[in-house]
Amino acid sequence: MKENSCIFTIFGATGDLTKRKLIPALYILYKQKRLPEGCSVVAIGRRKKTSAEYIEEMKNFMVDELQRIVDQNIWAEFSSLITYHEMSFTDDEGYVTLKGLFEKVGKSSNRIYYLAVAPEFFEVIVDKLHGHSMIENKDSWQRVIIEKPFGSNLKTARKLNESITNVIHEDKIFRIDHYLGKEMLQNILSIRFGNSIFEPLWNHSYIDHVQIISTEKLGVASRGAYYENTGIIRDMLQNHILQMLTLIAMEPPVNLEAESIRDEKVKVLRALRQFEKSNIEETFVPGQYGPGNGMPGYRQEDNVDPQSNTDTFIAVKTFIDNFRWGGVPFYIFAGKRMAEKTTKIIIRFKKLPGINFYEGYENTEANVLVIRVQPDEGLFFRINAKNPGNDFAINSVDLDYCQDCGYKGNSPEAYERLILEAMNDNKSLFTRWDELEYSWKFIDSLCKARTAESLIYPNYEAGGKPPAEAVRLIEKDGRKWWREKADEVL
Ligand SMILES: NC(=O)c1ccc[n+]([C@@H]2O[C@H](COP(=O)([O-])OP(=O)(O)OC[C@H]3O[C@@H](n4cnc5c(N)ncnc54)[C@H](OP(=O)(O)O)[C@@H]3O)[C@@H](O)[C@H]2O)c1
Numbered sequence: 001m002k003e004n005s006c007i008f009t010i011f012g013a014t015g016d017l018t019k020r021k022l023i024p025a026l027y028i029l030y031k032q033k034r035l036p037e038g039c040s041v042v043a044i045g046r047r048k049k050t051s052a053e054y055i056e057e058m059k060n061f062m063v064d065e066l067q068r069i070v071d072q073n074i075w076a077e078f079s080s081l082i083t084y085h086e087m088s089f090t091d092d093e094g095y096v097t098l099k100g101l102f103e104k105v106g107k108s109s110n111r112i113y114y115l116a117v118a119p120e121f122f123e124v125i126v127d128k129l130h131g132h133s134m135i136e137n138k139d140s141w142q143r144v145i146i147e148k149p150f151g152s153n154l155k156t157a158r159k160l161n162e163s164i165t166n167v168i169h170e171d172k173i174f175r176i177d178h179y180l181g182k183e184m185l186q187n188i189l190s191i192r193f194g195n196s197i198f199e200p201l202w203n204h205s206y207i208d209h210v211q212i213i214s215t216e217k218l219g220v221a222s223r224g225a226y227y228e229n230t231g232i233i234r235d236m237l238q239n240h241i242l243q244m245l246t247l248i249a250m251e252p253p254v255n256l257e258a259e260s261i262r263d264e265k266v267k268v269l270r271a272l273r274q275f276e277k278s279n280i281e282e283t284f285v286p287g288q289y290g291p292g293n294g295m296p297g298y299r300q301e302d303n304v305d306p307q308s309n310t311d312t313f314i315a316v317k318t319f320i321d322n323f324r325w326g327g328v329p330f331y332i333f334a335g336k337r338m339a340e341k342t343t344k345i346i347i348r349f350k351k352l353p354g355i356n357f358y359e360g361y362e363n364t365e366a367n368v369l370v371i372r373v374q375p376d377e378g379l380f381f382r383i384n385a386k387n388p389g390n391d392f393a394i395n396s397v398d399l400d401y402c403q404d405c406g407y408k409g410n411s412p413e414a415y416e417r418l419i420l421e422a423m424n425d426n427k428s429l430f431t432r433w434d435e436l437e438y439s440w441k442f443i444d445s446l447c448k449a450r451t452a453e454s455l456i457y458p459n460y461e462a463g464g465k466p467p468a469e470a471v472r473l474i475e476k477d478g479r480k481w482w483r484e485k486a487d488e489v490l
Contacts, residue, residue, distance in 0.1 A: 005039045005423075006108050006111055007040050007042055007111050008419070009114065010042070011116060012045075013044050013116070019065075022419075024413070027062070027078050034416075040081045040082075042083050044085050048086055049086070051083050095129070098134075108140075110142070111134070112144075112419075112423065113143070113144045116147055117147070119147075119149055122164065123160060123164065126163075126168060141172075142172060145430075148176060151440065152229070153440060154437065154444050157436055183403065184371055184403065185243070185247060187371075188244075198369070208479075209328055209348050209479060213332075214344075214373075215333070215338035215340055217337065217338065218336065218337070219312075220304070224301045225303040227304070228303070228305065231310040232311050233311060237314060237443065243265075244373070245332075246264075246435075251264050251324070259427075272318060272442050273319040274442065274445035284316055284446065285314065285469040286455065287315075287335065287457075287470065288309070289336065290458025292463055293462055295337065298312050309455050312335060312336040313466065315467075317473060317474070317477075329477065331479075333481055335460075335466060341374075343374045344370055344372045348367075349366050359392060359394070364384045364394055365382060381398070381399040382396050385397045
């Protein structure tokens with residue numbers, strides 16, 4: 001039996017995340033022979049059904065909804081590893097039968113408990129697992145993967161963390177932020193620390209500003225009730241966007257071990273400037289989409305309060321008050337139901353002093369490095385070069401690297417990588433408690449500073465332009481949100 005093999009136990013196995021991400025990721029890992037030998041899957045749901053019915057539902061969802069190609073033979077082999085177990089999270093009897101089931105289904109005594117459940121169940125499931133002696137067997141390992149959101153502010157996150165770490169050690173906790181499994185986020189450290197042309201310039205002397213842009217065309221779809229309680233600040237800023245920011249801004253770690261990387265990320269979060277009431281208007285613009293382009297507004301979505309003031313958009317200007325980044329603004333732009341789906345990080349270098357003899361120099365752009373996270377993965381670097389011909393005219397030239405072009409369809413999905421890394425006990429792609437603690441401090445300062453603000457929602461059209469104030473936030477500093485093409489609407 002392989003040391004990293006386990007019974008992968010999914011709480012919330014009939015839910016959206018399991019259907020959309022977890023089962024497809026496990027299937028691909030199996031297909032690619034990367035799932036450790038001897039692994040099996042226990043899928044926990046509260047609805048009555050047989051394993052065969054569950055397996056059929058999962059396959060149909062992959063084929064019909066996700067439009068994935070499923071090889072019948074490989075699926076048959078893979079699905080023979082899955083057992084469906086009906087129980088309620090709060091019911092002790094279910095844990096007793098689960099324990100008995102483990103003896104029957106699995107060769108491995110290691111366990112991963114994946115909590116693909118609403119946050120109010122994190123605590124109770126961990127408590128019950130502990131109460132039934134299912135997470136402290138010394139002859140094998142047990143790990144708990146916890147989905148986001150981890151708390152809704154610093155106070156609730158602390159309370160949740162305390163109650164979980166009371167019964168399981170931090171070493172066994174894998175707090176997920178699936179962005180960390182994305183190919184280009186993994187690549188940020190290679191780009192920064194593997195290229196002599198970037199790292200020496202990666203500081204306030206040469207970088208004018210940084211932008212993180214993350215927009216979606218979709219609205220809240222069937223997740224209105226969830227979104228009402230989170231909004232974009234808790235759904236995106238507190239986790240995915242701050243993860244991107246820390247990877248861009250951190251110091252080189254002493255090695256690539258999980259704790260070394262996490263130590264450096266925490267230092268960035270500690271240096272993030274907190275929001276103040278006195279400067280909130282210059283640093284923060286919220287928004288909410290209204291009807292537009294044939295799409296409903298946020299307030300018309302299912303399970304959303306028709307008077308809701310939940311934010312679906314933010315533009316933020318912030319600073320990292322440390323030696324490397326002193327005075328360099330970090331601009332963040334994120335929204336739902338925008339004109340485009342894109343996530344990218346833009347590093348805008350400072351412009352050199354004018355060189356008079358190059359005709360047109362004053363109209364050229366400063367160098368820019370764009371890290372494309374999704375949907376296209378790659379890198380784009382804009383430099384200035386002489387126009388071909390006899391004149392000394394200068395123009396912008398793009399060096400464009402498409403990372404996924406050569407591997408279309410094969411670039412691993414974030415959840416594939418994360419599941420595998422949890423089996424391998426690599427925590428660098430998971431969030432340590434102090435990372436969360438400092439990110440919540442930052443978010444709390446924002447939520448506190450904005451209380452007096454009067455919201456006039458909706459303030460942008462679904463599928464249309466962003467709120468005008470968001471454009472002003474950056475333009476009053478003499479800068480612009482990055483557009484790949486001149487006519488692009490962010
Ligand atoms: N969906 C995503 O794309 C996504 C993305 C990032 C993070 N997340 C996080 O992942 C977690 C799960 O999200 P989701 O969208 O998959 O939620 P969901 O669709 O509502 O699924 C929740 C699951 O929990 C089960 N459940 C609820 N109460 C139960 C109980 N008392 N006993 C037993 N089972 C119970 C549900 O069973 P029934 O089917 O019987 O209701 C369902 O299987 C959340 O923390 C969410 O924030 C989700």
